[in-house]
Amino acid sequence: MGTTVFERRQPAASIIDRSLAATRHSVFWIDDLPARLRPDRAALTGTHRADLVVVGAGYTGLWTALLEKQRNPDAKVVVVEAQRVGWAASGRNGGFCEASLTHGHENGMARWPNEMDVLNRLGRQNLDEIQASEAEYGMDFQFERTGQLAPAVEEHQVEWLREWAAEGEEGVVYLDQDEVQASVHSPTYLAAVWEKDTCGMVHPARLAAELARVVEEQGVEIFERSRVTGLDTSGTGVTVRTDAGTVAASRAVLATNVFPSLIKRNRLMTVPVYDYVLMTEPLSGEQLASIGWADRQGIGDMANQFHYYRITEDDRILFGGYDAVYHYGRKVRPEHENRPETWRTLASHFFTTFPQLEGLRFTHQWAGAIDTSTQFTAFFGTARDRRVAYAAGFTGLGVGSTRFAGNVMLDLLDGVENERTTLEMVRKRPLPFPPEPAAALGINLTRWSLDRADHDRGRRNLLLKTLDALGLGFDS
Numbered sequence: 001m002g003t004t005v006f007e008r009r010q011p012a013a014s015i016i017d018r019s020l021a022a023t024r025h026s027v028f029w030i031d032d033l034p035a036r037l038r039p040d041r042a043a044l045t046g047t048h049r050a051d052l053v054v055v056g057a058g059y060t061g062l063w064t065a066l067l068e069k070q071r072n073p074d075a076k077v078v079v080v081e082a083q084r085v086g087w088a089a090s091g092r093n094g095g096f097c098e099a100s101l102t103h104g105h106e107n108g109m110a111r112w113p114n115e116m117d118v119l120n121r122l123g124r125q126n127l128d129e130i131q132a133s134e135a136e137y138g139m140d141f142q143f144e145r146t147g148q149l150a151p152a153v154e155e156h157q158v159e160w161l162r163e164w165a166a167e168g169e170e171g172v173v174y175l176d177q178d179e180v181q182a183s184v185h186s187p188t189y190l191a192a193v194w195e196k197d198t199c200g201m202v203h204p205a206r207l208a209a210e211l212a213r214v215v216e217e218q219g220v221e222i223f224e225r226s227r228v229t230g231l232d233t234s235g236t237g238v239t240v241r242t243d244a245g246t247v248a249a250s251r252a253v254l255a256t257n258v259f260p261s262l263i264k265r266n267r268l269m270t271v272p273v274y275d276y277v278l279m280t281e282p283l284s285g286e287q288l289a290s291i292g293w294a295d296r297q298g299i300g301d302m303a304n305q306f307h308y309y310r311i312t313e314d315d316r317i318l319f320g321g322y323d324a325v326y327h328y329g330r331k332v333r334p335e336h337e338n339r340p341e342t343w344r345t346l347a348s349h350f351f352t353t354f355p356q357l358e359g360l361r362f363t364h365q366w367a368g369a370i371d372t373s374t375q376f377t378a379f380f381g382t383a384r385d386r387r388v389a390y391a392a393g394f395t396g397l398g399v400g401s402t403r404f405a406g407n408v409m410l411d412l413l414d415g416v417e418n419e420r421t422t423l424e425m426v427r428k429r430p431l432p433f434p435p436e437p438a439a440a441l442g443i444n445l446t447r448w449s450l451d452r453a454d455h456d457r458g459r460r461n462l463l464l465k466t467l468d469a470l471g472l473g474f475d476s
């Protein structure tokens with residue numbers, strides 16, 4: 001078995017120790033919000049009526065509320081959130097806002113080859129509309145359409161990049177070793193593909209907070225700290241219930257993502273896979289000059305266990321990924337967010353990538369649950385005589401596609417047949433994950449196999465090939 005560049009060029013332990021000595025366990029993005037974007041909202045009490053009730057105030061719920069107000073300005077919309085607006089994945093992600101609705105081109109081609117032209121066009125349109133919404137609604141979520149760079153950090157990955165570039169997709173540029181190192185100065189880069197137009201970078205917590213602000217200005221009511229515990233469809237509409245109140249509405253949207261679904265049959269459709277992140281202090285002008293990165297792309301390397309990193313508006317570097325950890329029992333729990341060994345691994349890989357930044361410190365460390373489904377992208381549907389719609393399972397790529405999901409759910413509730421609702425990707429449900437202990441066994445074996453493939457020139461073992469053939473898998 002071979003080694004990876006991160007093992008061959010490991011920095012000294014003292015460099016890692018120093019970089020993590022004063023790191024806070026806290027989500028940088030949320031700490032970075034101005035107070036006016038974090039208003040304390042009331043909890044739901046008493047009885048309320050609405051046309052549409054949305055459960056969950058992450059991107060999926062908030063985009064759905066905004067899109068509903070666009071479609072029906074007079075509609076009364078209520079959003080009920082168990083904790084705070086954007087506290088979960090929506091407030092703590094990498095901020096890569098991609099056009100892809102299928103968790104990447106390859107995954108889409110493997111599953112819905114006949115639909116990819118439409119899916120690519122709809123995805124691009126969705127991204128354009130997200131970008132335009134900043135000006136349209138006077139929002140500031142620091143959108144930068146910089147595209148995404150995929151560097152090869154092992155020889156066998158260079159071949160993958162050549163094949164990718166040869167497909168001739170619009171806006172995809174191949175950079176050889178000199179070109180990529182001239183762009184971003186990492187000694188680990190052997191070549192790269194730069195997808196110039198299909199990704200923008202956002203400030204994740206700002207995106208959620210700004211959406212909440214805008215929908216409230218349009219009359220949407222948001223209740224926080226109000227966990228919905230039941231759905232009642234015995235009457236003509238749908239009533240959602242918390243311990244202290246109810247909302248009776250004509251229709252409901254469930255935007256609860258990786259959390260236990262209020263629809264029983266969806267409970268086995270997603271598993272939380274924990275992903276870990278570091279944020280550095282702001283780089284000085286000299287430090288910035290030492291890494292280049294003038295085009296400020298999002299970067300995701302080509303390994304199966306990949307790292308993603310990006311630069312913030314105030315020139316910090318967010319560095320995350322690699323370890324994707326599944327905890328037995330598929331629960332979302334704060335204690336799963338604490339994993340010092342993973343932050344050490346990430347710090348080590350950071351200084352392998354940018355050895356010239358030795359001495360830089362990490363100010364924040366955090367983790368979040370990736371909303372994994374077996375098809376690596378969201379599934380959609382309705383329940384209870386089409387009074388309830390749901391979408392979940394974005395598998396680590398929901399910053400852009402949650403808005404698309406909002407449109408799909410509203411279409412489904414309306415019962416309209418259009419380009420979105422007739423997609424096989426929308427109509428067909430993926431396979432569920434098996435219950436425990438099979439889920440943990442399967443997921444951890446898959447992870448082990450992916451790690452082995454990274455150590456063995458990318459070669460996929462029998463298990464991975466079988467999962468590929470079944471259209472099943474595990475990713476983050």
Ligand SMILES: Cc1cc2nc3c(=O)[nH]c(=O)nc-3n(C[C@H](O)[C@H](O)[C@H](O)COP(=O)(O)OP(=O)(O)OC[C@H]3O[C@@H](n4cnc5c(N)ncnc54)[C@H](O)[C@@H]3O)c2cc1C
Nearest residue numbers: 056058059060082090093094095096228257368397398399
């Ligand atoms: C560390 C990390 C990095 C990521 N990086 C990227 C990235 O760079 N690019 C990308 O595209 N995607 C990324 N993702 C994935 C992306 O963040 C998610 O796909 C997206 O935020 C999902 O949005 P959501 O609204 O569906 O879910 P969430 O943000 O999880 O929101 C769901 C909300 O529903 C609420 N809720 C749940 N149950 C109830 C209930 N019973 N009653 C009331 N409220 C309830 C929750 O409290 C929560 O606020 C990342 C995820 C993580 C964790």
